[in-house]
Amino acid sequence: MKILVTGGLGFIGSHTVVELQNEGFEVIIVDNLSNSSEKVLDGIENITGIKTEFEKLDLREKNAVTSFFDRHQDIKGVIHFAASKAVGESVENPLLYYENNINTLVYVLQELQKRDEANFIFSSSCTVYGQAEKMPITEDSAVQAAMSPYGNTKQIGEEIITEVAKVSPIKSIVLRYFNPIGAHPSAEIGELPLGIPQNLVPFITQTAIGLREQLSVYGNDYPTPDGTAIRDYIHVVDLAKAHVIALKRLLENKNLEKVETFNLGTGKGSSVLEVINAFEKVAQQKLNYKIVDRREGDITSAYANTDKANTVLGWKAESTLEDSLSSAWKWEQKIRS
Ligand code: NAD
Numbered sequence: 502m503k504i505l506v507t508g509g510l511g512f513i514g515s516h517t518v519v520e521l522q523n524e525g526f527e528v529i530i531v532d533n534l535s536n537s538s539e540k541v542l543d544g545i546e547n548i549t550g551i552k553t554e555f556e557k558l559d560l561r562e563k564n565a566v567t568s569f570f571d572r573h574q575d576i577k578g579v580i581h582f583a584a585s586k587a588v589g590e591s592v593e594n595p596l597l598y599y600e601n602n603i604n605t606l607v608y609v610l611q612e613l614q615k616r617d618e619a620n621f622i623f624s625s626s627c628t629v630y631g632q633a634e635k636m637p638i639t640e641d642s643a644v645q646a647a648m649s650p651y652g653n654t655k656q657i658g659e660e661i662i663t664e665v666a667k668v669s670p671i672k673s674i675v676l677r678y679f680n681p682i683g684a685h686p687s688a689e690i691g692e693l694p695l696g697i698p699q700n701l702v703p704f705i706t707q708t709a710i711g712l713r714e715q716l717s718v719y720g721n722d723y724p725t726p727d728g729t730a731i732r733d734y735i736h737v738v739d740l741a742k743a744h745v746i747a748l749k750r751l752l753e754n755k756n757l758e759k760v761e762t763f764n765l766g767t768g769k770g771s772s773v774l775e776v777i778n779a780f781e782k783v784a785q786q787k788l789n790y791k792i793v794d795r796r797e798g799d800i801t802s803a804y805a806n807t808d809k810a811n812t813v814l815g816w817k818a819e820s821t822l823e824d825s826l827s828s829a830w831k832w833e834q835k836i837r838s
């Protein structure tokens with residue numbers, strides 16, 4: 502059974518391709534290589550032994566998207582990762598984000614709407630909750646005004662999917678990721694941030710390897726036990742597996758609604774200092790860091806209530822924070838060697 506993975510050469514997409522192939526799915530990847538490289542195909546092949554079908558395609562090109570779907574009538578499901586994801590860049594260049602994250606979604610859905618049956622998985626984010634009032638965050642917590650154009654594209658994306666479901670045969674599962682980290686345990690694939698990493702874990706591993714001098718910890722005056730902000734860090738392989746389970750749910754018509762939404766997190770919050778301590782233990786080295794002012798736009802705390810994913814989807818994160826950090830460290834060492 503053929504599955505299209507858009508953005509399948511990216512961080513979460515590549516790990517999902519591996520899990521799909523492990524479960525016997527045939528995968529075709531489209532990616533415009535704006536934040537990835539064709540070398541990822543070798544990494545995937547080294548793990549699964551499969552040469553994945555790949556087409557270089559920019560999903561912003563509507564005619565090319567139509568032509569792609571015309572040529573691939575046999576696609577039974579789509580996992581749509583392709584998007585731009587840098588929050589700061591989205592503030593600088595909002596139209597790039599609306600074009601890349603909204604137009605591409607619309608073009609893919611327009612093609613799926615032409616079919617009698619379509620199964621669609623969408624990458625959303627815990628960013629839609631903003632600073633939620635209650636922890637842990639359940640799926641029915643209020644979606645709050647977005648703090649960045651990037652965040653807004655995820656909210657608008659969810660709304661588009663919901664509206665389209667009312668008038669088309671498309672069945673969708675919206676997955677709201679908390680903070681994905683780590684790499685495949687083989688260190689054949691992992692996260693490849695362009696330039697200076699904005700996210701905590703790649704900044705930690707790049708500092709430990711000597712690429713960055715010092716990690717800045719953004720604020721220790723938050724109302725949390727150690728004063729640093731709390732997030733729910735989820736291993737990318739656990740996250741990838743959730744996509745396969747969600748896809749099977751749609752393919753087997755087990756979904757209860759046309760659009761279902763699930764939080765994907767571990768359910769456990771970790772502070773920035775806890776992440777640093779866990780990393781120091783795993784890497785057996787001290788990390789050079791200093792406390793600086795808060796980063797604008799950061800929230801105090803976000804971690805998932807995963808009951809719905811556990812019971813309805815039948816998925817649970819298995820890796821510990823140490824497992825995730827250990828795989829991220831192994832990957833960093835491998836790519837710098
Ligand atoms: P990534 O940048 O590693 O992967 C995205 C891939 O999409 C890249 O390979 C990129 O080249 C490709 N792409 C971008 N625009 C494209 C276009 N117009 N046409 C074809 N390909 C295109 O990002 P990721 O971390 O793997 O994230 C995947 C998805 O998950 C994104 O939608 C992102 O917004 C969402 N998400 C990510 C996080 C996170 O922290 N990583 C958290 C929540 C949600």
Ligand code: WQD
Nearest residue numbers: 588626628699700701702704717718719730732773796799
């Ligand atoms: C985690 C914690 C920082 C870097 C972002 C997006 C969100 C989602 C995931 C896509 C925070 C602190 C970080 C550093 C630090 N992406 N930090 N020093 O901010 O939770 O979420 O990525 O949907 O939309 O906003 O993740 O990894 O940037 O930060 O102290 O150099 O680490 O302040 O508390 P965040 P992050």
